[in-house]
Amino acid sequence: MLGLAPPNANLAGYGAAALVYLLVKRPGWPFWLALVPVVLAVPALSFALSKLWALRAA
Template identity: 60%
Template sequence: MSRPLAPLLQLVRQGAVFGAVGLAATLTHVLIALALEGLAGVEALLANLIGYTCGIGVSYLGHARLTFGAPSRNAAQFARFLAVTFFGLGLNQLIVWVCVHRIGWPFWAALVAVVLLVPGPTFVLAKLWAFRRPSA
């Protein structure tokens, strides 16, 4: 009976761990971005870019080891991960630009939109492409 549920349970576990690792990477990103923008007066898009970049290491190591149980020393996998990350960054920057510069939201509100909209597509790309297992 548990056999048919195993793939679903693995997906749920991966989703939960992806969320936890993503939260750690996002906190790294957001805290650095807010500090740069609020305390150092760095422009919102640059502060966001620097914060996002700081979260990449947390994200890759956490997702490779914890989320997907993949080796962290794999150049091809890291390159795919970077492609997913840059897709996420592009989506992230687009959301910040639209929210801050077009709609007029405060930077913190744009970051809330980022946190709500970016993880879903990046999980799918990470699972199905960046950290995919080689076929037997």
């Protein structure tokens, strides 16, 4: 996932889950509304990390 080592890829997934948890539990957003930032952030983060990985100096 994302060209990261398995432990780092797992941490990225936990970060998305933590974002949903914080948006649902702290401000009390409905679950579907808390998924909107995740749906927008995860693809953007995946794209950025993929570019960094692909274009890194050899």
